Amino acid sequence: MSLLQVNNLEVEFPLLSGKVKALKDISFSLDKGERIGIVGESGAGKSVTAFAILNLISKPGRITNGSIWFDGANLADMDRDQIRNIRGNKISMIFQDPMMTLNPVLTISTQMVECLQAHRNLPEAEAKKIAVEKLRAVQIPAPETRLDQYPHELSGGMRQRVVIAIALISDPALIIADEPTTALDVTIQAEILQLLLELCVNFNVGLILITHDLGVVSQVTQRTLVMYAGSIIEQGPTRELISSPLHPYTQGLIGALPEQTTPGSRLNQIPGVMPSLQDIPEGCAFHPRCTLAVAKCQHQIPELKGKTSRLCACHLVDDVDA
Amino acid sequence: MFAFLLRRFGQAVIVMLVISLLSFSIQDQLGDPLRELVGQSVSEEIREQLRDKMGLNDPYLVQYWRFLKNALQGDLGTSYFFKRPALDVILDKLPATIDLVIAATFWILLFSIPVGIFAAIHPDHWFSKLALSLSILGISIPVFLTAIFLIYLFAVELGWLPSYGRGDTITLFSTWKTSLLTLDGLSHILLPSISLASVILPLFVRLIRSEMMEVLESEYIRFAWAKGLRRRRIWFLHSFKNTLLPVITVGGVQIGIMVAYTILTETVFQWPGMGFMFLEAINRVDTPLIVAYLIVVGLIFVVTNTVVDIIYGLVNPTVTLVGRPT
């Protein structure tokens, strides 16, 4: 019984120049306590997927098709009050830059307590106690003193821990983390990722981790989805996906990692650039850059299919064994 | 906090010194005090003696020093026209101007905050578009024209409201005369205060609207939505508090403009405040009064700026009141 089931999700942005499809027929599911990663380049649609789940897509974008099943209800159909009940309560989000995520003029205490009080009737003293507990859980030293501080008084790593604490404060079933470590120092990144992993495992919280960094997913997630130009093109258990990628794009991504290159030689790049959402080519969106493309790739969009948990959207990859 | 106040006080002193120096130089150039006191028929020798006795032939700095000393003791000279100490004349007229400024500020705050917030949250609503159009119109009509139009419509054509003067006043604390507490006074202050507000109100509406729209697009507001908070809280606490910051800064500057506009408004309505007094003093070349006005306005200005800075420091936690952001 899956925790989250996304079916045929479609998101459109009506711009001055015409309608742009940011997400095309996205489907995936997540079990209770499962941790999946969504990787792809900027503009592939990863963040849009994350925001779509909680209906937080920036205007003028909207969900035009599909359903998002969670806890027996379709999130895409909910009205304002219903979705408010889910946000910060059953499903939480973590954004990229903790300096921009926390409101600079409100205290840490206010920003934590309000998240609790928005969803249940708690006196402030009790809510503050829970807040301190969560701060301790994210390993912030001297948590009681943090309550009256302002975001700018904390370091980048500490701020992100606070954000994680806020995400956990109502004991959600799922956390969606959008590039949670991209804005942090490299030295802090590993700490935060480790923290996230431990918390999800200990509290049995599901995680959708969005990143462009394959190293990050390999550390934390059990399963990974690869997105390209608004579609999922490959899916599978993380370790397998990275060690033996099926889709030419994924192969290119792995091959481009510095670790894969012998020192002194050129880095292996995928030629070309991912197309902008307004100029998606016919057929397989990747075919102009694909070294293995055949005639079929130019006209027919490949389906995401496969046996068991390994899925791939490429004409050249027939049924794959697990 | 103390260090901040000390620094601001130091700055204020310097600014006041500069203002007093400039004012004093004006006094030096403008008009001949002797001519005001003594007639034309007095001989030149006696004039020279009088000049000496009055200290008018002393070197510049000595005269300036004397001027400063007197000023600090509250003696800003004697008005030629009123034949009374200049400071007394000003303090007599000050309450009228303060009444006007309070009334105008009342209109400004009452309308600009709700309208600005609404226009930011619902930018495509017809009311927002109307408010914006009226704002551009309001900014484009100079304050004295608004005053003239209002007078023509309400006083001349309709005869509903008086066109000049202050009306009845009530005396508080045995010295302060205010007209805000009498019905007659209120009917007199209605048009002038609306005129004075008419230029600054649209500015604030546009300012609040644009600042709030920017805030609403920020990541921390999106995060607030993601936390599942109620709309009202997101709009009025999370967003508005951040909007306030630039508004306070700009608002502080507008106060200076308001002082200048009171001169125009009071002139149209013959409102017996400081601004009208200043203009009349200019026409009569009543130099001591002119100089005294400049010093008093300078002081008001410096005090208001300091207060605005303190308010800003209190609202914005990222600024410690030493004046430098952490």
Add this chain to the structure above:
Amino acid sequence: MNFSLERMRRSPVYYSFINNKVAMVSAAILSTLLLVSILAPFIAPYDPWDQTAFDIMDSEYPPIGSSGADDRFLLGTDDMGRDMLSTILYGTGISIAIGIFATILQAFMGISIGLVSGYFGSRLDSFLMRIADIQLSFTTLMVAIIILAVFQAAVGLNSYERYALLMIVLVIGIAEWPQYARTVRACVLAEKKKEYVDAVKVIGLRPMRILYRHILPNTFSPLLVISTVQVANAIITEAGLSFLGLGMPITKPSLGSLIRNGFDYIFSGSWWITFLPALVLIVLILTINLLGDWLRDVLNPKIYK
């Protein structure tokens, strides 16, 4: 930077303009006002500056259409017998001229100071910006009132009339340079950080050349936007000054002076002496503001992503 009509027609600015009725109408009205005020000496039926050409017996005729009007005066006459149409035509010209000249002066001063201050930085920059801050804290209107009042009292009415226009332009121009300086300086600081400046420095270009050839062109957009605001503000300030009697004299009146002149007469029924110039003044300021708003929206990179 080569310029061609074809390129202009295809630019997004042009596209936005053609589709924005408000901008087009404002531009049309503004151009008309500009045109008639420039041509005023040729198209005005009378010369309002010629003190011998009007007769007090002709005073206070209402505009054509009201009872008691005189055929000779299309918009009526003022209290001294001058033709309203002519005085308004000339007055508009003066108001616009002061607005434009004052803005050119402040632009020239402000841009030069802003460029130098932003580019060379350090102590020079702090010093100049300190002065700018101090100037900004004193409203132009207040400063202008004081300076012009003192000037008027010091030199007497006759000399005052001769130099009024110059003084007004000078005062407004010098009081407002910080606006331009700040805008330019912000642009310079932003551009300085960009890599092409380092690249050009490495090639060995002299600072002046870098400033004028590379950085300055990138400041045009924001400067254009604030210029419209500043012209409108200058016109409003001058109108206010003239209304107080500290601006243009009644012998060479701007729209503000005309309004001042006619104020007393609204109580006795001769509303047109004040309201006709008032209407023209409002239309003038409004069209400039509307165009300025449109310009700011169209040149805003955020909106056209």
